[in-house]
Amino acid sequence: MQDGHVEAAETRNDGYFSDFGSALRYWRTRRGYSQLRLAVDSSVSQRHLSFLESGRAQPSRDLVLKLGIALDVPLRQRNAMLLAAGFAPAYQERNLSDxxxxxxxxxxxxxxxxxxxxxxxxxxxxxxxxxxxxxxxxxxxxxxxxxxxxxxxxxxxxxxxxxxxxxxxxxxxxxxxxxxxxxxxxxxxxxxxxxxxxxxxxxxxxxxxxxxxxxxxxxxxxxxxxxxxxxxxxxxxxxxxxxxxxxxxxxxxxxxxxxxxxxxxxxxxxxxxxxxxxxxxxxxxxxxxx
Known part of the structure; x- marks a missing residue:
């Protein structure tokens, strides 16, 4: 693992989406956002968002987190989005006895x-x-x-x-x-x-x-x-x-x-x-x- 990346083959069965584009499109649609509104709220160009959803572009780890925050995605699902993009989860899940x-x-x-x-x-x-x-x-x-x-x-x-x-x-x-x-x-x-x-x-x-x-x-x-x-x-x-x-x-x-x-x-x-x-x-x- 380097710079937070994990091999795609190790994450596809653990996440809820087969790829990041599907995850981004799902959460944007669920929140009722157009690509334009998400572009404005996240300060990411609409063209780049379109490329991310279609798979023509791949996000950085920071961009996945930025879009997760803009869409108010729950922490568990932000981890799933990171996994779908090929990154390790960012948010730890501790036991209550920790x-x-x-x-x-x-x-x-x-x-x-x-x-x-x-x-x-x-x-x-x-x-x-x-x-x-x-x-x-x-x-x-x-x-x-x-x-x-x-x-x-x-x-x-x-x-x-x-x-x-x-x-x-x-x-x-x-x-x-x-x-x-x-x-x-x-x-x-x-x-x-x-x-x-x-x-x-x-x-x-x-x-x-x-x-x-x-x-x-x-x-x-x-x-x-x-x-x-x-x-x-x-x-x-x-x-x-x-x-x-x-x-x-x-x-x-x-x-x-x-x-x-x-x-x-x-x-x-x-x-x-x-x-x-x-x-x-x-x-x-x-x-x-x-």
């Missing part, structure tokens, strides 16, 4: 603690569970009928979307699961569109879409809001168990200015009560009643 990520993990743990007595989760880009606060663990155990001393793994082996949509998981407790189904699958659909065929995201999307009842829910208008009546300004998650009905909404937090694939793909999902009764239930069970 000492270099300790400050990030401390920040996430701080935010998880601050969310109590309400649940909060940290998931990766495929919504695999990697971290959570105590209210989230207790809430999950209560909904699933698990013993209080049961251990919930933090190794990504639990997929939150699968757990929520599977009839053998939380779906029987999710009163309005049809309404939230489309929104839930949209997160994975975005990842699948970015990664392309044969990716983990595409496989997960196919798996979730094939779950019993999902196709029927997506074919109906459950997820279409009724604008003829007053409603909450968000779609709540309504869960019912043991005679208790709880209404929650969520926020998604990402980490700013990441230069690591793992950090870029982490999401903190915080759950908030959508009404006073729900807030009182969580405070009584996982905090101090007010």
């Amino acid at each position: 000492p270099e990520l300790s400050s990030v993990m401390e920040a996430l743990d701080f935010m998880l603690r601050q969310q109590a007595p309400f649940p909060a989760l940290v998931v990766d880009r495929l919504w695999n569970l990697v971290r959570f606060n105590e209210p989230a663990a207790g809430f999950m155990k209560w909904l699933l009928g698990m013993p209080a001393d049961a251990v919930i793994p933090r190794d990504g082996s639990i997929n939150v979307l699968r757990l929520m949509l599977d009839p053998a998981g939380l779906r029987p407790r999710l009163v309005n699961w049809q309404a939230v189904c489309a929104d839930s699958l949209l997160w994975i659909q975005r990842e699948a569109m970015a990664d392309g065929p044969g990716s983990e995201a595409t496989a997960l999307l196919s798996e979730l879409s094939a779950l019993p009842g999902i196709a029927g829910a997506l074919a109906t208008d459950h997820h279409v809001p009724n604008l003829e009546r007053r409603a909450l300004p968000f779609l709540p998650l309504t869960l019912a168990h043991e005679g208790v009905e709880l209404n929650l909404f969520t926020t998604i937090t990402t980490l700013g200015t990441p230069h690591d694939v793992t950090v870029h793909e982490l999401r903190l999902e915080s759950f908030f009560p959508a009404d006073g009764a729900t807030a009182d239930w969580f405070r009584a069970r996982f905090g101090v009643a007010t």
Whole structure:
């Protein structure tokens, strides 16, 4: 390997595109950019962009990164673009236990603690569970009928979307699961569109879409809001168990200015009560009643 280059034969099976031109054209089209607009935004001539997409010209490593930034391509896919152009990846993908990520993990743990007595989760880009606060663990155990001393793994082996949509998981407790189904699958659909065929995201999307009842829910208008009546300004998650009905909404937090694939793909999902009764239930069970 010299100057960041790797042999093409070593990268073609690892990237999502067979050549850089295909990758550039895909992301430009997906972003809704004309070649002229991308030329203006990236300060690269339209003629050179045309040559890059047709394969008549090959980019430098810096140009691949420059175009990836101009198109706001996710870090994982910027690496794929580099591989397609014959370069080594620029962005490292660390394990969460890596000492270099300790400050990030401390920040996430701080935010998880601050969310109590309400649940909060940290998931990766495929919504695999990697971290959570105590209210989230207790809430999950209560909904699933698990013993209080049961251990919930933090190794990504639990997929939150699968757990929520599977009839053998939380779906029987999710009163309005049809309404939230489309929104839930949209997160994975975005990842699948970015990664392309044969990716983990595409496989997960196919798996979730094939779950019993999902196709029927997506074919109906459950997820279409009724604008003829007053409603909450968000779609709540309504869960019912043991005679208790709880209404929650969520926020998604990402980490700013990441230069690591793992950090870029982490999401903190915080759950908030959508009404006073729900807030009182969580405070009584996982905090101090007010």
